[in-house]
Amino acid sequence: MESKLVELNKKRHSIYALGENLPLTQDEVYELVTDTIQSSPTAFNSQTVRAVVLFGEKSNRVWDIVEETLRKIVPAENFQSTADKIASFRAGAGTILYFTDMPTVEKLENDFKLYADNFKPWAEQAIGGAQQAVWVALAEQGIGASLQHYNPLIDDAIRAEFDLPAGWQLRAQMPFGSIEAPAEDKPKLAKDEQFRLFN
Known part of the structure; x- marks a missing residue:
């Protein structure tokens, strides 16, 4: 069976060789990200997702912070591979920071105690x-990304x-940019190991 959505999902990969040559303007990327998040479902229409989209030096600052933080805890003899990985994220055009708005979560816990x-x-x-x-939306536009934690x-x-607000809890970082090298193929489980059908 053919499905455009399935094909788009197959196009989404973790891209680590990123560049700055985006096919969209910064405003178009921002609109794509915000429209996509606003159309994503949340329980009770709680809209708990928050995001910050950063470009250029602002994006680089995220990875400077990551590098400065890890330098304090990763042994010096092992740090070069860590620095190289961070540099690959910094080489992209931007970064999306994903947050959960915890005051909204806590209000729901109090308002709906049965589901707390x-x-x-x-x-x-x-x-x-x-x-x-x-x-997936970025992949559709030919923009590479990966998800970091x-x-x-x-x-x-x-x-x-x-x-940023104290109640925004950071959950992930998504560096993105032009695709400078294809993603590596990753093995998938056999379908009979992963799924069951009853009919």
């Missing part, structure tokens, strides 16, 4: 769905650097 234990997991589902949707190590420094 579910709102944090539901917020994680919401942000995962938003990240996937943005990643240096939180919570960098949370306080990122919040201070960009003057």
Whole structure:
């Protein structure tokens, strides 16, 4: 069966060889990201996802913070590979920071006590769905990206650097840019190991 959406999902890969030559303007990328997130579902229409889109030196500052933070904890003899990886993210055109708005989650926990234990997991589902949707939307435009998780190590420094609300909890970082080299193929489980059909 043919499906445009399935084909787009197959086009989405973790791209680590990034460049600055985007096929869209910065304004178009920002519109793509914000429209995609706003159209992604959230439980109770809670809209708990927050995002910051950074370009140029502002984006580089994210990876400076990551490098400065990791330099303090990664042994010096092992740090070069870490620095090289961070440099590959810095080489891109920009970075998307994904956050969960915790005051919204906490309000829902208080307002709907029957479901209180579910709102944090539901917020994680919401942000995962938003990240996937943005990643696919970027891939459709020929823009490469990957998803990184240096939180919570960098949370306080990122919040201070960009003057972000205290209630925004950093969940992931997505460097993006032009695709300078294709992604590596990754093995997939056999379908009979991963799925079950009953009919």
